[in-house]
Amino acid sequence: MDHAEIKDLIPLKALSRLDGDEASAVDEHLAAGCDECERELASLTEALAAMAIVESGGDGLSDRIWSRLQARLDADRPPQRIEYRTVREPSRGRGFAMLASAAVAAVVAIVVSVVFFNSRMRTDSSDVSNEIAALTARVIEVQRNLDTTGNQLAALEAKVAQTTDLTLASLGPDSQVVRLAGLPASPSATGSVALNRTEGTAMLEVSGLPPTPDDKVYEVWWIGEKQGPLKAGLFEPSSHGATIVSLDLPPPGEVVLASAITLEPSSGVEEPTGAMYLKGDFPRR
Numbered sequence: 001m002d003h004a005e006i007k008d009l010i011p012l013k014a015l016s017r018l019d020g021d022e023a024s025a026v027d028e029h030l031a032a033g034c035d036e037c038e039r040e041l042a043s044l045t046e047a048l049a050a051m052a053i054v055e056s057g058g059d060g061l062s063d064r065i066w067s068r069l070q071a072r073l074d075a076d077r078p079p080q081r082i083e084y085r086t087v088r089e090p091s092r093g094r095g096f097a098m099l100a101s102a103a104v105a106a107v108v109a110i111v112v113s114v115v116f117f118n119s120r121m122r123t124d125s126s127d128v129s130n131e132i133a134a135l136t137a138r139v140i141e142v143q144r145n146l147d148t149t150g151n152q153l154a155a156l157e158a159k160v161a162q163t164t165d166l167t168l169a170s171l172g173p174d175s176q177v178v179r180l181a182g183l184p185a186s187p188s189a190t191g192s193v194a195l196n197r198t199e200g201t202a203m204l205e206v207s208g209l210p211p212t213p214d215d216k217v218y219e220v221w222w223i224g225e226k227q228g229p230l231k232a233g234l235f236e237p238s239s240h241g242a243t244i245v246s247l248d249l250p251p252p253g254e255v256v257l258a259s260a261i262t263l264e265p266s267s268g269v270e271e272p273t274g275a276m277y278l279k280g281d282f283p284r285r
Contacts, residue, residue, distance in 0.1 A: 001025045003034065010037055014044035174198040178259055180280040185263070186210060191278050193220075193247070193259045202232070202247040206261070209237040209277060217266045218277070222250040223258040232259070234268050256282050 001009075006029040012018045013026050030037055180191035191206030204220055212218060220232040232247040250256050258281045263274040 178280040180278040225255040
């Protein structure tokens, strides 16, 4: 047999359906070192093995393929013919090899499709997971930005409200405004207190105070003519800009002589105990 005839029998070799002279001819051809036929045989063998893995119950795969091909051949079987060798069954030569090649090609196509589909599903799933993770991170980032913006707006609204109250306390007809000066504990600090009894408003604006220790707080005092120091409020200074604080009003009928700020324990005290940081006298009426 020549190379072309041997090559036609390679699919049957892969299916282990060669015998007699044909089997010997193919084995001798392969033993002689035909790289092309060796590669084709290896490829077909791998395809059949892959198909056996893909199909459930992979035992007897070659038998199933052979039975289907044999049924197709029996339907188109040509009459027996006599060859120069011995009388034999119709040749399973080129026509059968072409059918076997087509069947194996179909097997390869199925295997490739399954592998590609599974690979694509894994890839798509990974891509979707990555997209979900990215979107989730973006949502969290946006939520944080919204929370930060909301906090900033709330702080701004509070500042505007405090500034409005300070303005009203300062500009009313019954307003009393005193400038607070820094003392040795904080010489660069400045502030002002506005008191308007008619509007029921008392406000403090201060800047330049050092941060308070963890267990301390600034306490504001009214210095009354009759009762002496009276609690007006507690606060911690802002880390940037001026601090505006709403104060408690002094008792009705009490003449306020001055206002002062001291550093006290975090819960506040009933009478001043700590160092005085700012003080200012109210003008006499």
